[in-house]
Amino acid sequence: MAWNEPGKDKDPWGGRGGNDGPPDLDEAFKKLQDKLNGMFGGGGSSANNRGSSNGSFGIILVVAAVIIALIYGFSGIYTVDAKERAVVLRLGVFQETMGEGLHWSAPIFTQVFKVNVTGERQYPSKGLMLTQDESIVELPITVQWNVGDVKAYVLNVSDPETSLKHATDSALRHVVGSTELEQVLSEGRAKMAAEVKLRLQTYLDNYQAGIQIINVNIQQAQPPEEVRAAFDDVIKAKEDETRLKNQAESYSNQIIPESRGKAQRLIEEAEAYKSEVVSRAEGESARFENLLAEYKRAPEVTRRRMYIDTIESVMTRSSKVMVDVDNNSMLYLPLDKMTKQLPPPVNDETVERSQMDVEMSKPVVRRETR
DSSP states (O other), X not given: OOTTOTTOOBOTTSOBSSSSOSOOHHHHHHHHHHHHHHHTTOOOTTSXXXXXXXXXXXXXXXXXXXXXXXXXXXXXXXXXXXXXXXXXXXTTEEEEEXXXXXXXXXXXXXXXXXXXXXXXXXXXXXXXXXXXXXXXXXXXXXXXXXXXXXXXXXXXXXXXXXXXXXXXXXXXXXXXXXXXXXXXXXXXXXXXXXXXXXXXHHHHHHHXXXXXEEEEEEOXXXXXXXXXXXXXXXXXXXXXXXXXXXXXXXXXXXXXXXXXXXXXXXXHHHHHHHHHHHHHHXXXXXXXXXXXXXXXXXXXHHHXXXXXXXXXHHHTTOSOOOOOTTOOOOOXXXXXXXXXXXXXXXXXXXXXXXXXXXXXXXXXXXXXXX
């Protein structure tokens, strides 16, 4: 049922029914003020207008103070992530370093700087530099780093990343300036990267920047565009030189052992020939002494025997056949087959000596033919 239905005496706002009009908002507001003044020690509903005005102002101040306090308290709450650390300054003075979690600090009086200390960051750089042999080269580089000391990173250097860039350029130019172009363009990059990392970390430690260098990557160096074709030719020539050196070393490793083996074989053959010649000379000397003794005993027999042995050794190597024509009996001999089965020619001296050695070892009886 509506509040303004006929027959009703009051409306929901406490006013009279009929044609009295809308409820008196000022009166309702005054009643509320009286209740609040009673709660906070203010005058009652019978206070004068001045007291009522003072009470309203006090309530407003209290409410405003409560609201400001709540805003101030909530604005000091902050959260530090697991990968971050927070540096807290109170009135510009370092207070503490906060770890992960929910924290509160007094606003206005306290400053909080949150820094990512676990994530790796990269700084790429590239520029023209002068090598030790006064050649210009374009060298790109990438520096990987993170924050090692969060307090030093926030407080000691106003702009740590700018300091890192300047220190990187200085360290790289110093290393490149003490390296020849051949090393910069080829296999010397790894050594240069290690030297740049060490020098750069030394610079940052002297600055107390709180930055930790993780790695330094020096990419492929490039000559200036104006002389790039000539540099490419030089690089190809050096690659050909390296390839030919490897081939020469491979051939050397193959031929040297073979040559050493052949030399060793020749040495061993020479030693064997030496032993053979010495032994043969000793044998001939001993044979000659034995033969001399026999010759002294029977000179004529020994001389004839030597003659017969020599003729025998010569005729055994001859393809001719001698037949006694005085003898009427002829024997058929397979001369063609006999000549084919003759042994190959040997040294006369060797045959003579061998035959004489055999004859000296056993007596031989021969019949003279007249």
